[in-house]
Amino acid sequence: MFLRDYCTFHPLSNRIIKSLQDFDCGHADLNDFFANDCYPYELELIGKTYCFTLDTNPAEVVCAFTIANDSIKVHDIPNNRKKKLLKGIPREKRMRSEQQEKEYMGLSKDDDLKTRLLYFDLILLKA
Numbered sequence: 001m002f003l004r005d006y007c008t009f010h011p012l013s014n015r016i017i018k019s020l021q022d023f024d025c026g027h028a029d030l031n032d033f034f035a036n037d038c039y040p041y042e043l044e045l046i047g048k049t050y051c052f053t054l055d056t057n058p059a060e061v062v063c064a065f066t067i068a069n070d071s072i073k074v075h076d077i078p079n080n081r082k083k084k085l086l087k088g089i090p091r092e093k094r095m096r097s098e099q100q101e102k103e104y105m106g107l108s109k110d111d112d113l114k115t116r117l118l119y120f121d122l123i124l125l126k127a
Contacts, residue, residue, distance in 0.1 A: 003052050003062065003063070006054060006055055006056070006098075007052035007053060007062050008053055008055055008058070009050065009051075009052055009057060009116075010047075010050065010051055010052070010053060011036060011048065011050050012039060012042060012048070012049040012050065012051070015063065016051055016053070017038075017039055019053070019059050019060070019061045020034045020035050020038070020064065023035065023061045024062060025064075033066075034064050038064075038066055041066065043102055045069055046068065046069060047066040047067055047068040047069055048066065048067050048069070049064060049065070049066040049067075050064070050065060050067070051063060051064035051065070051067075051068070051127055052064075053074075084112065091108075
């Protein structure tokens with residue numbers, strides 16, 4: 001629980017962008033993304049970047065991640081992967097989550113979901 005005990009969670013800010021210039025996750029493309037592209041992605045509503053900084057040194061970014069504004073197309077996921085994703089989540093909980101999403105999207109109970117909103121999947125994972 002290192003992040004919980006020794007770090008602070010932050011959304012992207014100008015101060016943090018400067019800290020990301022020195023951030024090195026060991027992958028050149030990701031380093032470049034966080035140093036140069038994450039803020040334009042946010043402005044274009046492609047994704048939102050967050051990070052954790054050390055409590056003892058707030059200029060040091062411990063980890064960073066971007067949540068993309070996209071959906072998962074259920075019909076594009078092969079059946080064997082779908083089963084792996086859903087394994088361990090009781091059918092009753094999955095059905096309740098799908099019904100909540102249909103209500104949110106204004107669909108009837110009989111309509112099929114063509115995509116999944118990440119929010120509803122995160123609710124299942126948290127539970």
